[in-house]
Amino acid sequence: xLQNDIFGKAYHDATKHSYLSVQxxxxxxxxxxxxxxxxxxxxxxxxxxLNLDNPIHSFIWLTSAVTFxxxxxxxxxxxxxxxSAGALYPTEMYVQIxxxxxxxxxxxxxxxxxxxLTLIYELIDDGLESYVIPSKCIxxxxxxxxxxxxxxxxxxxxxxxxxxxxxxxxxxxxVAASAYLHNxxxxxxxxxxxxxxxxxxxxxxxxxxxxxxxxxxxxxxQIRKLRLxxxxxxGTDYFEANQFVEDSYQTTACQTSRQQQLEQxxxxxxxxxxxxxxxxxxxxxxxxxxLISQEHYLYVLQLLEQPIPTExxxxxxxxxxxxxxxxxxxxxxxxANLIKAGDFSEHxxxxxxxxxxxxxxxxxxxxxxxxxxYQTAMQIAGFLGQRIYLVSNYIGIQCSGIGAFYDDExxxxxxxxxxxxxxxxxGI
Numbered sequence: 001x002l003q004n005d006i007f008g009k010a011y012h013d014a015t016k017h018s019y020l021s022v023q024x025x026x027x028x029x030x031x032x033x034x035x036x037x038x039x040x041x042x043x044x045x046x047x048x049x050l051n052l053d054n055p056i057h058s059f060i061w062l063t064s065a066v067t068f069x070x071x072x073x074x075x076x077x078x079x080x081x082x083x084s085a086g087a088l089y090p091t092e093m094y095v096q097i098x099x100x101x102x103x104x105x106x107x108x109x110x111x112x113x114x115x116x117l118t119l120i121y122e123l124i125d126d127g128l129e130s131y132v133i134p135s136k137c138i139x140x141x142x143x144x145x146x147x148x149x150x151x152x153x154x155x156x157x158x159x160x161x162x163x164x165x166x167x168x169x170x171x172x173x174x175v176a177a178s179a180y181l182h183n184x185x186x187x188x189x190x191x192x193x194x195x196x197x198x199x200x201x202x203x204x205x206x207x208x209x210x211x212x213x214x215x216x217x218x219x220x221x222q223i224r225k226l227r228l229x230x231x232x233x234x235g236t237d238y239f240e241a242n243q244f245v246e247d248s249y250q251t252t253a254c255q256t257s258r259q260q261q262l263e264q265x266x267x268x269x270x271x272x273x274x275x276x277x278x279x280x281x282x283x284x285x286x287x288x289x290x291l292i293s294q295e296h297y298l299y300v301l302q303l304l305e306q307p308i309p310t311e312x313x314x315x316x317x318x319x320x321x322x323x324x325x326x327x328x329x330x331x332x333x334x335x336a337n338l339i340k341a342g343d344f345s346e347h348x349x350x351x352x353x354x355x356x357x358x359x360x361x362x363x364x365x366x367x368x369x370x371x372x373x374y375q376t377a378m379q380i381a382g383f384l385g386q387r388i389y390l391v392s393n394y395i396g397i398q399c400s401g402i403g404a405f406y407d408d409e410x411x412x413x414x415x416x417x418x419x420x421x422x423x424x425x426x427g428i
Contacts, residue, residue: 005255008374011248012419015159016407022353029155031075035236037089037151038113041120042233048103048117055182056100062178063143064093064112064171067279080112082174082386083283085163085403090151091171092207092235094120096128098216099139107230121230129223131200132192132212137223140216144197145171148207148235149249153242161245163403165375166422168210169382170401175213176309176383177278177390181271185264186215188310188383190376194253200225202232206239208249211379255373257312265306269394277394284398287360290428294327296395297363300426301336303391304384314377316384316421317368319414321348324362324427332414339415351413352423353404362427364402366410370418381421392426399426 050057068079077087084090093110095117097103107128108117128142145168152160152167172188179186189212198208269277304318320333323345331341349359358364367384371377385401392399402423410420 005372005374007251008255008371008377009419011161011252012374014244014248015162017159017353017404018406018408022406027155027157031073033154034088035151035154035238038111039092039109039148039233039235040111040113041109041118046119047111048108048119050115050117056103059178059182059184060095060110060117060141061115062181062278063175064110065115066112068282078113079282081177081278081281082167082170083281083389083401084167084170085152085401086155088151088155088163089167090147090149090160090164091167091210092146092148093171094144094146094201096123096138096142096144098123098127098137121226121228124227125224126227127223128197128226130225131197132189133214133218135220135222137219137221138214138216139219141214143175143213143215144209145211146203146207146209149242149245150206150236150239153245154240157242158244159404160242161248162378162421164245165210165378166382166385166401166403169379169384170386172211172213172379173383173386173390174278177274177386179215180267180269181275181278184215186213186309187262188213188308188312190310190312190373190379191256195250196225200229202230204232205241205246206234206236208253210375252374255375257314257373257376260311260313262309262311263307264309267303267306274390274394277390281389281393283400284357285400287357287362287398287425287427289324289360290362291324291326292362292397292426292428294325296397297322297325297328298336299395300388300391304387308380308383312373312376314369314371314373314380316377316380317418319366319368321364321366322362323348323364344413347413351405351410352402353406355402355404357400357425358402358423360427361400361425362397363425365424365426366414366420367422367424368414368416368418368420377419378421385422385424388424388426397426397428399424
């Protein structure tokens with residue numbers, strides 16, 4: 001563990017699950033007390049209704065769209081292009097638009113429930129560039145992902161720190177998918193002045209910026225910081241502070257990532273089919289214990305190796321527990337290399353807090369890292385998780401993210417000392 005992320009590891013360790021911790025605190029909640037999952041500004045704010053025939057509107061809309069609604073125990077859940085732990089959706093999206101036809105230069109909140117952009121700040125000679133990419137001006141889009149963390153901590157308490165960051169990574173993955181469909185490149189940013197930006201956006205202690213994506217033409221030009229603070233609107237109908245989440249975010253927000261060369265991924269998806277994949281993506285609730293082809297498994301692995309479009313990287317290692325892949329020995333793999341053979345389906349189900357998903361699937365992927373920036377590593381794990389969802393669904397197999405596992409026992413099974421960040425199951 002590198003010195004500058006000693007706090008990231010400490011906070012990660014403080015959120016660990018064990019068999020004993022889960023038995024002592026099964027974490028039951030009263031569903032009737034769930035905080036609201038949509039942020040809405042007052043009705044007097046100016047709004048732009050998104051017209052999906054407009055390519056700019058469509059690009060923005062598909063980063064966050066509601067794609068399905070279901071009712072469970074008399075509660076309606078609006079599911080979106082990005083999955084979320086417990087369908088709690090702590091992430092919000094803000095978009096700075098500059099130099100686009102028929103749209104006022106400004107910072108907008110993407111009002112997901114009502115399919116519109118709410119203008120919360122009109123630009124003059126200022127903007128978000130000075131916070132995220134100083135000395136540059138972006139003619140195009142700056143997407144900011146934030147976490148309204150109480151939506152998640154209401155249920156998951158301290159471990160919600162992980163889920164907020166993973167969900168942010170998934171949301172950035174949804175931005176990348178929409179960019180692909182609209183023939184736009186993006187660049188992910190993680191190392192920027194999040195704390196000052198939170199203050200100037202008026203977030204108080206109830207919301208915080210996690211990640212950023214930019215798309216457009218970059219010019220050399222100094223843009224000054226926001227001349228006024230943005231009026232704050234709470235993203236939940238009520239709020240209870242979690243000091244652990246707030247402290248851990250504040251401390252890890254200042255960590256710097258490993259620097260790397262910016263490189264765009266290269267995919268060759270059929271456009272209409274990939275659009276339908278984005279639109280129809282779901283988290284499967286039950287696998288049928290069926291085999292998947294080796295070709296499909298290797299295809300998922302291959303596309304996971306495509307670059308992540310950022311200069312702020314973290315090295316994520318991938319371990320696979322193969323249960324049911326045609327022509328492959330069951331066992332634990334690192335990449336394509338078999339580490340130990342055996343049928344570990346029952347044990348993997350146990351490690352993932354006795355979830356049948358991890359037992360009955362074809363493969364469970366574990367994302368592992370010795371990070372320099374905890375926030376960046378967790379978001380990249382979520383970004384890769386979104387890629388697994390879309391690639392697997394694109395080729396006709398199912399997927400589910402798994403954020404709950406017995407941390408120390410999973411490390412022991414994988415024979416590592418690095419942090420296990422996330423798990424994802426695929427199969428039929």
